[in-house]
Amino acid sequence: MAGPCAESAIITGFxxxxxxYAMRTADxxxxxxxxxxxxxxxxxxxxxxxxxxxxxxxxxxKPQNMALNSAVTADGGEIGRAQALQAIAAGVAPHxxxxxxxxxxxxxxxxxxxxxxxxxxxxxxxxxxxxxPIAMTAVMASWHxxxxxxxxxxxxxxxxxxxxxxxxxxIANMGFAERADVPVIIVADIDKGGVFAHxxxxxxxxxxxxxxxVKGFVINRFRGDIALLQPGLDWLEARTGKPVLGxxxxxQGLFLDAEDxxxxxxxxxxxxKLAAVAPAYPRISNHTDLDPLRLHPEVDFRWVGxxxxxxxxxxxxxxxxxxVRADLAWLHAHGWRDYLARHLRYGGRILGICGGFQMxxxxxxDPHGVEGAAGRGEGLGWLDIETVLTRDKRLENVExxxxxxxxxxxxxxxxxxxxxxxxxxRAFVRLADGRFDGAVSGDGQIAGTYVHGVLDTPEALQAxxxxxxxxxxxxxxxxxxxxxDLDRLADAIERHLDxxxxxxxxxxxx
Numbered sequence: 226m227a228g229p230c231a232e233s234a235i236i237t238g239f240x241x242x243x244x245x246y247a248m249r250t251a252d253x254x255x256x257x258x259x260x261x262x263x264x265x266x267x268x269x270x271x272x273x274x275x276x277x278x279x280x281x282x283x284x285x286x287k288p289q290n291m292a293l294n295s296a297v298t299a300d301g302g303e304i305g306r307a308q309a310l311q312a313i314a315a316g317v318a319p320h321x322x323x324x325x326x327x328x329x330x331x332x333x334x335x336x337x338x339x340x341x342x343x344x345x346x347x348x349x350x351x352x353x354x355x356x357x358p359i360a361m362t363a364v365m366a367s368w369h370x371x372x373x374x375x376x377x378x379x380x381x382x383x384x385x386x387x388x389x390x391x392x393x394x395x396i397a398n399m400g401f402a403e404r405a406d407v408p409v410i411i412v413a414d415i416d417k418g419g420v421f422a423h424x425x426x427x428x429x430x431x432x433x434x435x436x437x438x439v440k441g442f443v444i445n446r447f448r449g450d451i452a453l454l455q456p457g458l459d460w461l462e463a464r465t466g467k468p469v470l471g472x473x474x475x476x477q478g479l480f481l482d483a484e485d486x487x488x489x490x491x492x493x494x495x496x497x498k499l500a501a502v503a504p505a506y507p508r509i510s511n512h513t514d515l516d517p518l519r520l521h522p523e524v525d526f527r528w529v530g531x532x533x534x535x536x537x538x539x540x541x542x543x544x545x546x547x548x549v550r551a552d553l554a555w556l557h558a559h560g561w562r563d564y565l566a567r568h569l570r571y572g573g574r575i576l577g578i579c580g581g582f583q584m585x586x587x588x589x590x591d592p593h594g595v596e597g598a599a600g601r602g603e604g605l606g607w608l609d610i611e612t613v614l615t616r617d618k619r620l621e622n623v624e625x626x627x628x629x630x631x632x633x634x635x636x637x638x639x640x641x642x643x644x645x646x647x648x649x650x651r652a653f654v655r656l657a658d659g660r661f662d663g664a665v666s667g668d669g670q671i672a673g674t675y676v677h678g679v680l681d682t683p684e685a686l687q688a689x690x691x692x693x694x695x696x697x698x699x700x701x702x703x704x705x706x707x708x709x710d711l712d713r714l715a716d717a718i719e720r721h722l723d724x725x726x727x728x729x730x731x732x733x734x735x
Contacts, residue, residue, distance in 0.1 A: 251284075251372040252731040255402050256443075257382035259413040259423035264445035264473070266307040267481060267714065268412055269381045273315035274715035275724070276377055284375040285311030288364040289326040289383055289397040291336070293510035293547050294483060297622050297637040302342015303327060306513055310482040311379070314711045322367035326360045326396065328353070331508070331548050331596060341367070344618055357394040361404070364396055368405055377731060380407055387430040399435045408440045408730050410470060416446040421461055428465055440730045441470040443722065448475045471722030480520055480703070480710045482513045497525035499695040501540040504561055505530040506552035510545040511639070514578050517680040517703045518542065523695060531555075535564045540574050540693035543581025545677065549614070549642075550591060550602035553584050562605060574693045575607070575671045579640050582663065582673030586610035586644065595641055607671050608664050610646030617641065623676060625656035628665075632688040636678030644675075654679070 254272070258265040269285055276283045285308050296309035302321035312319040321342035328336040331347065338346045338353060340363045348356060371378045384391075386398035386409075394400065402409050413423045424442055431439070442461065447454065451472060458469045501518050505528040518526040529535050546552040556562065565575065577585040586604040591614040593599060604612075624635045634654055646664070653663030653674045663674035672692075680686045683702040690698040718724070 250734070251375050252377040252728075253372065253380065253405075253407045253734050254377075254727070254731045255380035255382060255407045255409045257386050257398055257402075257409050257411050259385055259387075259411060259420075259427045260417065261384050263414045263417075264412045264443075265381050266311070267479075268443065268445070268473075268718075269379045270307075270311045270314040270481065270711060271714040271718040272379050272727075273311050274711045275718055276379075277314070277316045278715065281376040282317070282374075283315040284317065284320075284371045284378045285315060285323050285381065286368065286371055286378050287324045287381040287383070288368075288401045289328065289360065290324050291328040291330065291383065293329055293508065294513050295327065295329070295511065295639060297620050297639060298323075298342060299622075300342065301620055303339055303618075303620055303639060304342065306482050306511070307381070310707075311381075313707070314715075322370050325363045325367040329510070329547055337547070342620070354394060357396055361394075361396045361400075364401060365404065368401075380405075382409075385427060386411075386435070387427045389430065399431065399438070402438055403434065406734065407438075408734060409435075409438050410441050410443060410727070410730070411439055412443040412445050414445050415472075416448070416475060420444055421457055424461060425464060428467070439467060441468045441726070443470050444472045446475040447472045468723075468726070470727055471718075473717060473721050476714065476717060479714065480516070480706050481714070482516065482707075494522055494525055496523055498523045498698060499525070499540060499690060499693055500536070500538040501526045501542060501693070502529050502536060502538040503542045503544055504528075504556060504559075506546060506555045508546050508548040508552050510547045511579065511677050512544050514544060514677050514680065515542055517686050517701065520703060520706060521686070521690070521698070521701050523698050524690065531559055535561070538568065538573065539695075540576065540689075541565065541568055543575065543577040543584055543673075545578055545639075546580030546584075548596045549580040549583050549589055549612075550596060550600070552580065553589065553602045553604065556584065556605070565605065565607070569607070569670055573670070576689065576693075577608075577671075577673035578679060579638075579675055579677060582608075582675060583612040583642055583644065585671060585673050586612055586646065588612070589614065589642070608646070608666060608673055609648040610644045610664055610673075612642045612644045614642045619675075623656050623658075623662075625654050625662070625676075627685060627688055628652050628655050628661075629692075630688050632684035633682050634676060634679055634685050635682055636676040638675050639677060640675055 256265050256268050273283045287308050290305035292305045294306035295303050296306050298321050299318040304324035308324040309319040327339040330336045335349045383397035413420045518524050585608040588604045589602045589612045595614045618641045619638050622637045648664040651665040652661035653672045665672045681703050683700050
């Protein structure tokens with residue numbers, strides 16, 4: 226891996242160009258939150274859809290993201306999944322400038338550092354803290370390019386700006402807002418409880434200049450009679466001197482890609498024809514691959530975490546992993562090998578995606594210590610393949626078709642490994658560039674693929690459900706549902722937020 230200083234040589238130095246803002250300055254707004262999962266990603270996506278529907282060219286921007294859900298961009302890099310969703314909302318192709326710094330945790334105290342879409346280092350938390358000035362150079366380079374090319378740039382913060390231990394060298398929240406001179410609104414989730422304490426406390430912990438930068442509040446996920454909330458809103462405005470820009474209602478069943486959090490809530494599906502489960506291992510990545518199963522009205526899907534009994538199922542999906550050998554050891558420790566053996570004995574199906582595909586093989590070698598200490602992990606052994614982890618990461622948007630049945634597939638590859646073995650002769654996917662991907666076991670019960678998003682087309686989803694036992698499953702189009710829910714979100718924002726005031730805040734930056 227490149228050392229911490231290597232990146233400084235490849236970051237375009239726009240930040241040092243005098244008078245660059247005079248060339249063009251886009252409208253801009255930064256959405257920060259009182260907590261993680263307060264609604265920052267959702268609000269930025271909704272704002273992007275509102276503005277794009279009004280004919281504006283909009284760019285989402287998250288200076289620093291820490292997430293294991295990622296996407297491949299049009300320029301061949303990697304960004305957080307939430308920024309890819311926001312790009313879809315804005316009607317633009319995802320680009321590495323939308324998320325110049327992406328951290329993918331590999332341990333509790335370390336992460337893979339991705340700058341402008343490419344891996345530059347694996348750093349401990351302490352080492353990354355010292356690296357932040359270099360990362361900020363990358364952030365500002367992307368920022369200047371975006372404000373020169375778009376009508377509006379919508380910025381998403383990370384976590385909370387009131388995390389005192391992270392204030393020094395901050396590039397994700399107020400540190401960036403002050404550097405780029407961007408107005409801020411703060412969103413809080415009333416569904417978590419303590420919304421007024423969250424907002425007042427967050428504001429109180431900011432510096433005076435940062436407090437002045439905050440132009441208002443948004444309260445998210447409200448259920449009930451707004452009249453009962455009004456006295457609290459009046460008090461909040463009087464106490465802080467900041468306006469409440471609106472109260473967004475709880476939008477039940479919103480199908481939007483999660484930034485990182487794993488949703489364990491189950492929906493009771495009376496019409497379920499098929500049961501599916503997936504292990505929620507510690508370093509699970511790109512779990513949005515399984516969203517089409519959670520969405521489908523005839524699939525009873527559930528995540529199974531540590532200490533939970535693994536229920537009987539027709540289909541087991543092994544999702545991706547940022548630390549394949551460590552998560553493989555977790556599977557062995559939590560009884561999954563015995564469960565899967567019994568599952569197969571009774572005719573069940575298993576689908577592995579990326580790291581989950583690698584786990585289904587005989588073993589995983591990491592000779593260079595890409596994901597930790599160098600060594601080998603014994604696989605589950607149900608596919609006759611071996612995988613060697615490499616230093617180079619494959620990043621590519623792909624399309625093709627399932628080998629059996631020809632269902633259309635569109636997705637992307639993000640992996641650091643090469644698999645070989647006899648079962649690859651029975652490929653799962655035929656890619657448009659002529660390559661074959663994945664493997665199928667001789668008895669047809671097990672399949673694996675490196676293609677993330679393999680279930681995202683209605684044809685492929687229906688084909689996989691048919692293979693797993695639901696041959697007459699209804700047709701569901703996840704992409705169309707995502708677009709419809711983005712419009713539903715935008716409609717709610719226009720209805721419940723003071724949009725004229727918000728646009729005035731964005732324009733005031735000019």
